[in-house]
Amino acid sequence: MVTGVADVLQVENLTTCVATRNGIITAVDNVSFRLSRGATLGLVGESGSGKSMTCLSIQRLLPSNSVVASGSIRFKGEDLLTKTPRQMEAIRGREIGMILQDPMTSLNPVFTIGQQVGEVFRYHKNSRKRDIRSKVLEVLNRVRIPAPAERYHSYPHQFSGGMRQRVSIAINIGNHPDLLIADEPTTALDVTVQLQILHLLREIQQESGMAIIFVTHDLNLVARFCDDVAVMYAGRIVEKGPVKTVFADPKHPYTRDLLAAIPRISKSGDRLRPIPGQPPVMTNLPKGCRFEPRCRLATERCREAYPDWVAQKETGGGLRAGRRQWGQNDIAVHRPSGRS
Amino acid sequence: MTLPFIDLQDVHKAYNVHRGVFRAGKLLHAVSGVSFRVPEGSTFGLVGESGSGKSTIARMVLGAEAATSGEVRVAGQSVATLDRKQRFQLRRMLQPVLQDPYSSLNPRIRVAAIVDEPLRVHRVTEHGQSLKDRVAQLLEQVGLSAETMRRYPNELSGGQRQRVAIARAISINPRCLVLDEPVSALDVSIQAQILNLLKDLQERLRLTYLLISHDLAVVSYMSDQIGVLYLGQFMEIASREDIIANARHPYTQALMAAVDSTIGEEVGRVGNAVQGEIPSPLSPPSGCPFHPRCPMAEERCRREKPALRAFGPSHQVACHFAESTR
Numbered sequence: 001m002v003t004g005v006a007d008v009l010q011v012e013n014l015t016t017c018v019a020t021r022n023g024i025i026t027a028v029d030n031v032s033f034r035l036s037r038g039a040t041l042g043l044v045g046e047s048g049s050g051k052s053m054t055c056l057s058i059q060r061l062l063p064s065n066s067v068v069a070s071g072s073i074r075f076k077g078e079d080l081l082t083k084t085p086r087q088m089e090a091i092r093g094r095e096i097g098m099i100l101q102d103p104m105t106s107l108n109p110v111f112t113i114g115q116q117v118g119e120v121f122r123y124h125k126n127s128r129k130r131d132i133r134s135k136v137l138e139v140l141n142r143v144r145i146p147a148p149a150e151r152y153h154s155y156p157h158q159f160s161g162g163m164r165q166r167v168s169i170a171i172n173i174g175n176h177p178d179l180l181i182a183d184e185p186t187t188a189l190d191v192t193v194q195l196q197i198l199h200l201l202r203e204i205q206q207e208s209g210m211a212i213i214f215v216t217h218d219l220n221l222v223a224r225f226c227d228d229v230a231v232m233y234a235g236r237i238v239e240k241g242p243v244k245t246v247f248a249d250p251k252h253p254y255t256r257d258l259l260a261a262i263p264r265i266s267k268s269g270d271r272l273r274p275i276p277g278q279p280p281v282m283t284n285l286p287k288g289c290r291f292e293p294r295c296r297l298a299t300e301r302c303r304e305a306y307p308d309w310v311a312q313k314e315t316g317g318g319l320r321a322g323r324r325q326w327g328q329n330d331i332a333v334h335r336p337s338g339r340s
Numbered sequence: 341m342t343l344p345f346i347d348l349q350d351v352h353k354a355y356n357v358h359r360g361v362f363r364a365g366k367l368l369h370a371v372s373g374v375s376f377r378v379p380e381g382s383t384f385g386l387v388g389e390s391g392s393g394k395s396t397i398a399r400m401v402l403g404a405e406a407a408t409s410g411e412v413r414v415a416g417q418s419v420a421t422l423d424r425k426q427r428f429q430l431r432r433m434l435q436p437v438l439q440d441p442y443s444s445l446n447p448r449i450r451v452a453a454i455v456d457e458p459l460r461v462h463r464v465t466e467h468g469q470s471l472k473d474r475v476a477q478l479l480e481q482v483g484l485s486a487e488t489m490r491r492y493p494n495e496l497s498g499g500q501r502q503r504v505a506i507a508r509a510i511s512i513n514p515r516c517l518v519l520d521e522p523v524s525a526l527d528v529s530i531q532a533q534i535l536n537l538l539k540d541l542q543e544r545l546r547l548t549y550l551l552i553s554h555d556l557a558v559v560s561y562m563s564d565q566i567g568v569l570y571l572g573q574f575m576e577i578a579s580r581e582d583i584i585a586n587a588r589h590p591y592t593q594a595l596m597a598a599v600d601s602t603i604g605e606e607v608g609r610v611g612n613a614v615q616g617e618i619p620s621p622l623s624p625p626s627g628c629p630f631h632p633r634c635p636m637a638e639e640r641c642r643r644e645k646p647a648l649r650a651f652g653p654s655h656q657v658a659c660h661f662a663e664s665t666r
Contacts, residue, residue, distance in 0.1 A: 046527040046528065046529060046530075047527055160617045161390075161617070162617045163617075190389035190390055190554065190617070190618065191389065191554060191555070191556075191595060191598040191599055192389065192594050192595065192598055192614045192617075192633075193617055194598065195597075195598055195614075196614075196615075217527065217528055218528075219528070220599060257529070258528060258529055261528065261529055261531070261532040262528060262531075262532070262557070263531075263532070263535065263555075263557040263558050263560070263561035264557055265556060265557050265560050265584055265596055265599065266584070271536065271539075272532040272535060272536055272561065273532070274529070274530075274531075274532035274533040274535075274536055275529040275532070275533075276533075278497050278499060278500075278529075278530065279527075279529075
């Protein structure tokens with residue numbers, strides 16, 4: 001695939017290490033993906049799979065015990081890893097927005113909604129002081145908060161969970177970012193409200209063309225909301241591609257088993273087939289494929305070496321072995337070659 | 341017909357909410373007029389969003405909270421009339437498993453002490469079996485090695501902790517488990533392990549389950565009967581088959597749509613007809629509690645509260661328009 005000019009974000013071989021009491025762990029290991037304007041990438045995985053660390057690496061917001069060891073993160077053509085902290089401050093909140101799981105903790109309880117939404121305009125000094133209020137009202141309106149003028153002086157605790165999440169979206173889209181990182185934005189919300197929030201994000205995306213990285217453990221939401229999906233396991237991406245192909249015809253045993261392990265209403269008569277065991281401890285990773293201890297298809301080869309990327313044409317062409325070949329119509333699977 | 345193990349008749353629970361020193365307290369109706377029966381050996385699933393009253397019902401069944409009115413009967417006895425000693429006996433039959441195995445297990449005692457605590461409290465030991473052997477047997481029943489008993493909870497993963505919590509709950513041979521969101525704190529690949537374990541234990545030990553969850557997919561996987569709660573009232577009660585194939589209440593339909601996208605088919609389609617959020621139970625809407633969010637609400641729904649009425653042999657719906665919602 002040609003390197004699209006339209007790519008907002010290109011992450012290449014990102015590796016992030018964390019120093020823990022039990023040694024150095026590679027929380028993000030050789031992760032690559034790209035995201036074009038207006039597209040949505042679902043980053044799915046279980047806790048500890050490295051999805052949040054990937055997002056923090058992109059924003060250069062890693063905790064002090066962590067560091068990006070190698071790789072590149074090109075945002076609108078420029079490598080974010082070469083930026084100074086001050087340059088990053090100018091990018092975050094203006095060109096890259098971030099929504100977190102729990103709006104009760106990401107909003108400040110002692111400031112009004114108006115003050116908190118207005119902060120992004122004040123901080124980036126791109127608005128005249130007297131325009132800020134009208135800008136805040138406009139953006140609150142865009143996230144469909146009813147009667148924004150009345151709510152301007154309300155505090156976060158006076159809002160419901162869904163409304164608080166709308167406020168944090170307002171804060172993050174105020175400056176029309178090119179990329180929005182949404183880390184489990186709906187996990188703390190009731191199921192009927194989850195869809196409303198995703199619907200809102202989709203509307204904003206269609207108006208503004210921002211790209212979204214949607215981090216979640218909920219495959220149901222990915223199926224509805226994302227164009228592409230990358231499945232992470234123990235720090236690595238094990239499978240990625242368009243949602244349609246990956247979910248309809250998952251190639252990696254982990255993706256397959258994960259999809260089979262989720263209860264679904266339409267299939268609730270069948271017994272679920274759980275994945276045995278549990279994810280590996282990051283300080284003591286298997287030498288070969290990280291999913292091997294839990295994999296039904298594992299062989300001696302899987303124990304010995306980590307598999308190479310294998311890309312497959314959606315059109316049903318044969319397997320092509322190679323490293324990191326993917327594109328619009330390819331799905332990339334990460335497994336030992338020679339098995340179909 | 342088997343006798344119901346749990347039997348609730350028109351149960352109400354209201355809390356007096358104090359709102360500052362100079363303002364009068366207000367009643368919060370957490371549960372208003374709930375009736376259902378759980379036959380011995382079956383699973384009844386309660387689904388609802390936050391604030392729907394599902395955990396309040398669980399606490400009343402466990403005897404941790406008294407009903408304001410109505411009757412809660414467990415194993416034929418009315419929970420309200422029990423004295424201390426009888427209440428203690430009730431807890432032998434009825435054990436809870438809670439949502440978060442990180443906070444429901446004491447971090448300072450070893451797994452062995454966590455699991456055998458109910459055995460010591462209730463002085464139950466199998467004839468000729470030491471506590472240690474019993475704990476090993478229980479751990480094995482929930483799929484953990486006997487070696488686990490020497491560990492502390494923080495050495496265990498979330499799934500293992502939930503297994504310990506289940507081992508503790510079944511240690512005194514209860515007849516019923518109250519499962520309050522037993523898998524929602526766990527990773528997706530672990531959830532299925534725990535759900536299948538609960539199913540196996542139910543079969544092996546002939547347990548009755550009261551399962552509480554916000555996830556209709558989990559509830560429909562586990563339950564024989566399902567009750568859909570909204571603002572403390574049932575919107576729909578039906579057998580699993582009827583809920584899956586023939587859900588009539590717009591709220592049930594919304595919950596189903598929210599959790600069951602056909603993977604790969606509905607890509608790009610988000611947004612559902614249900615608007616807004618659950619209103620405060622301090623000021624519930626007039627008429628049908630769901631009408632402000634209902635895509636098919638009419639004038640009648642605002643005025644008149646629909647009663648729960650029979651729609652089939654094992655199916656009850658509280659909607660004026662249940663006949664025309666599909």
